[in-house]
Amino acid sequence: MKVKLSKLCACLLFCWCCGCSQSASLIPSINSVHHEYGESVHEQNYHDQHLINITYPKSQKTVLNEEIQARIAYHRQRFEQEYKHASTPQLPELNIDYQSYIKDDRYISIKLDVFSSTSQPQEQIETILYDNQKDCLLSLQDVMSEEALNLLSDMAKKYFQNHYPDECYTRQFAVHIAPSAHNYELFVLRKDALVFYFPSGTLFDYGVSWEVPYEDLADYIDMEKEETAVFVPYQDVLNEPIKNIDPNQPMVALTFDDGPTRKYTEAILDCLKENQASATFFVLGSRADDCPDLLQRMVLEGNEIGNHTFSHKQLTTLSKENIEEEIVATQESIHDVTSTYPSVIRPPYGSKNDAVMECAQGKKIVTWTIDTEDWHSKNAEVIVNKVIKDVKDGDIILMHDLYASSAEAAIILVPKLQEMGFQLVTVSELYEYGKNDAGKIM
Ligand SMILES: [Zn+2]
Incomplete structure (x- = not known):
């Protein structure tokens, strides 16, 4: 299988480390905040027993809003159950922040970064892919074939073995790099690339992300097209990318x-x-x-x-x-x-x-x-x-x-x-x- 790994330029969007500190600053520090979609809403709920800080995107899309709210509600409920039993000297905190990405006029991705500190500090990632044309939510299986999953796993393995040469020979790595949909379910479609997230405790003890430019997928389609299905079904990404054309400029x-x-x-x-x-x-x-x-x-x-x-x-x-x-x-x-x-x-x-x-x-x-x-x-x-x-x-x-x-x-x-x-x-x-x-x- 020939894949242009050198061109993948699969850079780390961020890298966060769990357990080195117990403060809320464990929220992934992201150099650039991507709020490409929706209006940012901030809710803070503070009292003497806990602190809740939630920022999320709100839009005209009911299906998407409801999904975001459902995911937030889940984490909030879990937090509230946990902090009551927590015996931590610190104030229990729940922080939820987000990134939103518009791939084109069809695909909108939301990534929620959830940090909670009750007895144990915990970080979680949620991703949501919304189809703006069909007004529905999509999962990995909707945008990728099973064959693509095998290839993806292979590419990810090579990438991480290149970049983390000493850490890729554990049982934990082998389990979480395997071509199962669950391992690759956290992803967003950016304008230029698919980005996968592997939270702490999956591939490594810290969280990492992996970026695959669409052009590399296009190359692949051509190189092996007789035997393998398309990565992201071509029909689904045909929409014109969003362009900023100023009608008043030449x-x-x-x-x-x-x-x-x-x-x-x-x-x-x-x-x-x-x-x-x-x-x-x-x-x-x-x-x-x-x-x-x-x-x-x-x-x-x-x-x-x-x-x-x-x-x-x-x-x-x-x-x-x-x-x-x-x-x-x-x-x-x-x-x-x-x-x-x-x-x-x-x-x-x-x-x-x-x-x-x-x-x-x-x-x-x-x-x-x-x-x-x-x-x-x-x-x-x-x-x-x-x-x-x-x-x-x-x-x-x-x-x-x-x-x-x-x-x-x-x-x-x-x-x-x-x-x-x-x-x-x-x-x-x-x-x-x-x-x-x-x-x-x-
Ligand atoms: Zn001609």
Whole structure:
């Protein structure tokens, strides 16, 4: 099994230690507080026998609120039973705090950190995964297949053996790293990664967390896709990541035609991701199968895939029946790989006639407003200058992810355009914000 462990960068979010102190400061000290969802509510209940401090997120979602309240009630009840029998010289305390994460417009994760000190100081973690689209709670089994659990266990084992070389050969470790759902039930879906929590007394005597970037899961899907199910079912994470597009600021759409290609499309995707930018890839149906992982990355990372026909024929020379074939076959080959249908079409050479318009069946036909002629110059500097010289709000920039020079130009252009104040969005986003109709035929 080949897994890119080196790329996992599975860093510790925090590490807390039980038993070294008996104060409430045992609550995991987290450098950055993530309150991405809900309104923070704080309740304090102090009297001479105990202290209760609870902070939790409240939202419009009844199902989620009720679950949070139920978990809090459970800990509160347990605490109240315990402190009555406690013979501690200190004031018994219950502290509950939280982190909340929005993965995208569908998944919301809540992590509750529970600390109680009665006779014994205790730390516990609760995680809740809420499906904002279906208005229900999800468990690990809902977002992962059983095969994925085996792989996950293997990856976690390697990670911890690398990072805690002296502590991973205990019976305790073997039990809690095993591929059972229970061992991996504490997790959150962040924007960029799945994070698993292993509280104190599970893997080690202290709590640790383990972070797996989604891109590593995407790589895996491609590498072993015949034999293993998808990690997080692809259909479930198709939603556009949340983007902060300011409709009042200038925006342009970079577009790349004729790909994907392993070498250049991947480099462009890396650059877009690094700069939190989006682009549109007008993919050939005949090439969709070449790099399915790259197409999946496009969607998962918030880019758009457009239809550039199946075999790159000039549509205006074809019969209506053949035009339809070119378009439909491409829609299907892209759907096979990504579970999404493109909503934009760019006819090869930008050439269209009435028959092409009819065959588009409501999908937008998109051309461009800046032609970099990258196929002609094959020179990154020339391409960059051509864009920088003319670019204005609402432009659609034509390039091809077929050439090293185009990829090089894209790597220069993405941060450069951002520096110039342009937001890099997809063509559909450009239309959504009413910025441009120039490249749109219908
Ligand atoms: Zn083309």
